[in-house]
Amino acid sequence: MGTIAIITEDPGWHGARLREALAAHGYGYRYVSLTACRLNLESGGLPVILPGFEDRLPDGVFVRGVPGGSLDQVVFYLDVLHALKLLGITVYNDGRAIERTVDKAMTSFLLQRAGILTPPTWVLGSRDEALELAERELRAGHQLVSKPLFGSQGQGLQRYEKPDDLARLSDTNGVFYLQRFVGCGEQSHDFRVFVIRGKTVAAMRRCGVSWLNNVAQGARCEPVRLDDLLLCRLAEDAVKVLDMDYAGVDIIRDHHGRYSVLEVNSIPAWKGLQSVSKVSIADLLVEDFLSLCQPESREEIRVR
Known part of the structure; x- marks a missing residue:
């Protein structure tokens, strides 16, 4: 029986659905945190170490979450995903897709x-230029939304409807991401x-x-x-x-x-979508994912 690494910090509902879908196809699983992974760049061992996979790399990696952190930490987490793909492991979605x-x-x-x-969007680092742009948009009858570059689930979004709102024009770590609001x-x-x-x-x-x-x-x-x-x-x-x-x-x-x-x-959630869908989204994901996992097409890498 093959074993899949599900990359996640909090398996929750989504992890359980993936686990059930993998079991239906005869696959085992282990939940893996990227914070616990490491690169082991010495001869004679696996170059990437995942907890629970110390002797053999997984048959595939399903990414359900990449933790936040410093720039160094996030780059390292993505390095792990890039390295696994370079070793011939199916990574779903892979590091490049996540970066984009x-x-x-x-x-x-x-x-x-x-x-x-896509709505008109501006990304810039100058508050003065951001204010000038925002004032121009409001004068033209548009509204704006600011968003953090890295974020999800609607957290950190601000809407600006009138000039007085610009007193709270929001940046994230010195970067302004502004998008025209679509009514x-x-x-x-x-x-x-x-x-x-x-x-x-x-x-x-x-x-x-x-x-x-x-x-x-x-x-x-x-x-x-x-x-x-x-x-x-x-x-x-x-x-x-x-x-x-x-x-x-x-x-x-x-x-x-x-x-x-x-x-x-x-790395989309689908719990809400599943509540109004007739198809099993987890089953469709796992079927497609496993169709890409072809261990016979790559050289098996074990600890020697």
Whole structure:
């Protein structure tokens, strides 16, 4: 029986669903924290040590969480994922995909460069320039949202509707990420579209109790049929540009009916989406993941 490393700090509901799906395919699992991994760059041993895999590398690595920390720590955690992939281990999503999407500035840059519809966005380090830009946007009748470059679940977002609001213009560690606010009518809502191997498998409408539509912020989940080809195609195109195995794509529709991509998540939660979906998202993820794990195609690496 093969054994999979599930990278996570807190297995919770998602870890349990992955564990059950792996067991249905005859695979064992171990939960692994990147904080407990190490590189062992001496001859005669495994070059990457994961707790529970001291004698043999896992048959695959499913990434459910990358811990925060200093720049040095985060780079090291990603180094572990990069090294595993270079050793022929399937890493899902891999370090490069996570790097492209955990950083909202690079995500926005790559989407805009590829012609994917996304709200106008500015990333800069000068408070004076950020204020000047924000004042210009407000004078033009637009509203703005500031976001931390690294963050999820709607935490740290601020909305600016009028000039007086700019007194609390927020940066994160000296960087301003500003995005034009997209209004969608009286009831605040957006869409979460789940894409696996380039195809949409599930989607939901998230209706916020405030202007934030994240499930973690109390949004209500409603099912969405997959016959909205514009919605599905936009999500799939965004995931293709970012070269990801799977993703949760956040899309908003303005009052004119035009869709644009807000964010692309490389380690998406799906508990809320599963509550309104008929398909088992964990089963679909594991089936796709295991189809990429082909131990016979790589040289087995053991401690010698």
